[in-house]
Amino acid sequence: MTELADIIAPIVPPDAPPPYEWIALGVALFALILFFVLRLWLKRTRARRTARAALKRTERDLQHGTLDARTAAFQIARALKCSPPLPALSPSRGRGEDLLSAAAWTEFTQALDRARFSPHPIDIQQAVQLLAQARQWIGRAP
Numbered sequence: 119m120t121e122l123a124d125i126i127a128p129i130v131p132p133d134a135p136p137p138y139e140w141i142a143l144g145v146a147l148f149a150l151i152l153f154f155v156l157r158l159w160l161k162r163t164r165a166r167r168t169a170r171a172a173l174k175r176t177e178r179d180l181q182h183g184t185l186d187a188r189t190a191a192f193q194i195a196r197a198l199k200c201s202p203p204l205p206a207l208s209p210s211r212g213r214g215e216d217l218l219s220a221a222a223w224t225e226f227t228q229a230l231d232r233a234r235f236s237p238h239p240i241d242i243q244q245a246v247q248l249l250a251q252a253r254q255w256i257g258r259a260p
Contacts, residue, residue, distance in 0.1 A: 169201035169256050177249050180242060187245040191233035194245075194252050198230075202259040226251050 176193040179185035185193075230248055233240045 165200060165202050166256055166259060169197045172197035173249055173252055180245060187240045187242050190245040191230060191248060194248055195230055195234060198252055201256045
């Protein structure tokens with residue numbers, strides 16, 4: 119057995135390099151998918167964000183006194199027009215809940231129309247209430 123003591127074991131081949139091409143391709147595909155998902159999400163929420171920004175500007179101008187309550191009511195209506203369709207009565211909810219939602223929406227739009235077209239000016243507190251209700255309706259939009 120002494121003759122076998124001087125035999126050298128074969129050299130182990132080095133590990134294969136990592137597949138950099140596949141890693142780069144995976145990262146590029148992930149970035150592309152992330153880009154399109156983010157773009158789709160921003161496109162779907164653009165109308166809601168625009169409407170909320172308009173309501174925020176209206177509220178700020180109303181608080182600073184640079185806007186009267188009737189003009190604020192008109193701006194609220196304009197913000198609601200640029201928001202997503204309101205309210206969509208979806209068949210997934212219960213029928214009673216849809217009726218309540220439709221009744222509340224009708225009541226809100228009538229109050230907004232009275233504020234805009236009434237011969238008597240509305241007070242600022244009523245305009246603030248309309249702003250709060252408009253924010254809620256925009257938040258409920260699909």
